[in-house]
Amino acid sequence: MKVSTQTLPESQVLLEIEVDPEQLEQSMDRAYRKLVQRIEVPGFRKGKAPKNMLERQVGRGRILEEAIDIAVPDAYNKAIEEADIDAIGQPQIEMMTLEPLAFKATVPIRPTVDLGDYKSIRVEREPVEVNEEEVQATLTELRQRYAIHEPVERPVKVNDIIRADVRITVDENEVFKDEDSELHLREGRVVLLPGFSEGVIGAKKGEAKQITVTIPEDSENSLAGKSALIDLLVKEVKEERLPELDDEFAQQVGEAYPTLDELMERIRADHRERAEGQAEAKYRDEAMTALAENAATLEFPPVLVDREITHFLNDQLRNTGMDLERYLELTKRTEEDMRTELRPSATERVRRSLALGKLAEDEGLDVTDADVDAEIENLVGQAGEADEQQLARYRALFGTPEARASLANSLLTRKTMDRLAEIASQTDGAKPAGKSKKGAGGASKKRKSSDETEEEA
Numbered sequence: 001m002k003v004s005t006q007t008l009p010e011s012q013v014l015l016e017i018e019v020d021p022e023q024l025e026q027s028m029d030r031a032y033r034k035l036v037q038r039i040e041v042p043g044f045r046k047g048k049a050p051k052n053m054l055e056r057q058v059g060r061g062r063i064l065e066e067a068i069d070i071a072v073p074d075a076y077n078k079a080i081e082e083a084d085i086d087a088i089g090q091p092q093i094e095m096m097t098l099e100p101l102a103f104k105a106t107v108p109i110r111p112t113v114d115l116g117d118y119k120s121i122r123v124e125r126e127p128v129e130v131n132e133e134e135v136q137a138t139l140t141e142l143r144q145r146y147a148i149h150e151p152v153e154r155p156v157k158v159n160d161i162i163r164a165d166v167r168i169t170v171d172e173n174e175v176f177k178d179e180d181s182e183l184h185l186r187e188g189r190v191v192l193l194p195g196f197s198e199g200v201i202g203a204k205k206g207e208a209k210q211i212t213v214t215i216p217e218d219s220e221n222s223l224a225g226k227s228a229l230i231d232l233l234v235k236e237v238k239e240e241r242l243p244e245l246d247d248e249f250a251q252q253v254g255e256a257y258p259t260l261d262e263l264m265e266r267i268r269a270d271h272r273e274r275a276e277g278q279a280e281a282k283y284r285d286e287a288m289t290a291l292a293e294n295a296a297t298l299e300f301p302p303v304l305v306d307r308e309i310t311h312f313l314n315d316q317l318r319n320t321g322m323d324l325e326r327y328l329e330l331t332k333r334t335e336e337d338m339r340t341e342l343r344p345s346a347t348e349r350v351r352r353s354l355a356l357g358k359l360a361e362d363e364g365l366d367v368t369d370a371d372v373d374a375e376i377e378n379l380v381g382q383a384g385e386a387d388e389q390q391l392a393r394y395r396a397l398f399g400t401p402e403a404r405a406s407l408a409n410s411l412l413t414r415k416t417m418d419r420l421a422e423i424a425s426q427t428d429g430a431k432p433a434g435k436s437k438k439g440a441g442g443a444s445k446k447r448k449s450s451d452e453t454e455e456e457a
Contacts, residue, residue, distance in 0.1 A: 003079045013085055013110050013300045019101040024067065027074070031066035076105050086110050108301030113358040116296030123287045123424040128279045130271045138267050143245070146252050149238040156203045156237055158187045163236040166192070169229050172217070180235065196230060204236050221330055227234040284417055287424040292348075292355040300354060308346040309339050325442050360416040365399060367411045375407050 002018040032051045041049035041057045054064055072093060080087055089381045091105040149161050156162055161184045166175035176192075185197045198213030211230040243249045250263040257263040292298060317327055328335060360366075376398040380391055397403065 001075060001078065002309055003083065005083050005085075008106065009299070011111050011299050013083075013107045013109055015076070015079050015083070015085075015091075015105040015107060016096075017075050017079050017103055017105065019071055021100060023075070024071055024099070024101045027067040027071035028063060030070050031063050035063060035066055068095075068098065068101065071101055072103060075101075075103075079105070080107065089301065108303045111300035111304070111354050112297050113297065113299075113354050114297040115291065115355065115358050115362060116294060118291060118294065118359065118362070119423055121287065121290050121294055121424050122426065123283060123290055124212070125425060126273065126279060128275050130275060135267055135271055138271070139245075139264070140242075142253060142267075143242040143249070144240065146243050147251065148241045148243075150241055152237050152239045153205070154237065156185070156200050156234065157239075158185060158197075159240050160185055160203060161238040161240060162200065162203075162234050163238075165233040165235070167231040168192070169231075170223050170226050175223065184240075193228060193231070199230070200232065200234075202314055203232065205234050205237055208233050280421075283425075284421055287420050288352050288356065288417070290361060290424065291314075291420060292351045295355055295358075296372055298351055298354060300350060304350045305343060305346050306339075308350055309342045312342055312346065313338065356413065356416050356420070357422060360412055363416070363419055365412065365415050365419060367408045367415065371411055372404050372407050376404075 001020050001023060001383075004016045006014040006016075008014050029051075036049055036054050037047045039049075039054065039058060040046055041053050044050075044053065045235055049057070076091060076093075077086075086109055087107045088110055089108040091107045094104040094106075096102040096104060116377075152160075161182060163180055165179045165181050166176070166181050166183075167174060173268060183191050183200075185191060185200060189197070191197045194211045194216060195213035196211060199213065200209070203209045209232045211232060213228050213230065215226050215228055217225045243252065245260060247259045250257040250260045253263055257266065259383065313324070317324060320327060322330070324335065333336075375393060379398055380394045383391060383394055398407065
């Protein structure tokens, strides 16, 4: 067997393999033994026909085709073993000639990553500010939660709550029907469909009304862009009356807030904590981008990007509960369209993942069994006041080899991100790395949102 190798860009190797005639003949014999068991030859019992009779029955080309299916994998596996090639995926095969049998194999190999002088990476932190408009919006949401809904005898206004029978038709086909539905017509919010809330304003109790709206073009269904007719019968109109902003309202929210000032202080603290969490996530994202962009070498085979795209698509289908065919039908796209759209972001995720993995290796970071055990206990502790039997089930769930491996990977990522943030935030006069808008994500410690605070209150 003759083999030549050539190193290609993107962590790939090209093998040109020519199979010896003797090897091909051996494969032809094996192909005959397989085919003779499956194909009936007149005058012979199955499996007993001589090779020349089988060849007369099916043709030499059919036996050669079967032989190639045997010879190519055998020759390929022998070639990568002899050339000591560390393949990480299936090769792309290109047939050159059949007799003699010769083919090319493009083989993906392990990525090459050199982070260079990564310890000089610096990323500037931006100051964290609390958005007062968001604070006021949270306060308004709290007031709405404790608002009184009082029936009124007048036409519908903005922010009213209505009880109504609703029926929506498109092209005279009913697509939605709900009797005695309660709808809150909050200003600036879409209810059912864009234009519905505006169309309800002025409607009177007991009077039927028709509203024509257009289904948004970006809707992920076959009705996108079509006109919809909404038949409405208002049964009741309620006015939302917000509580006064005073100490009495603060006490309604929770015993921990005897005054309005203390309630406002808690809301602002929650917003600051959330802003700090978002800022930290953004900071780590920028540090991760800087690590990948400043790498001396970051080369990997396209198969890794293809796998990332497939993984993302599978997650998306699992979340929607649809198969690929149905999902493509609703989104009006082909699978190739979706893979093309996802390729840039998938490429960036692979780059960042490889850079982070190399950083963990270069820094000698690892996760011990004790680390995983502690994380399991932490997760079990979040179950609250569960009984011992439930806690035992949680421990068993997290204690499987698969779950432990997943936790170990998550802990190593967290530990590596902590180290990267530590490096990038040093103040030694080094020049900060340039900011980039590429990528998304980042790791950050989970923080309570103002919504969670309100639920506690």
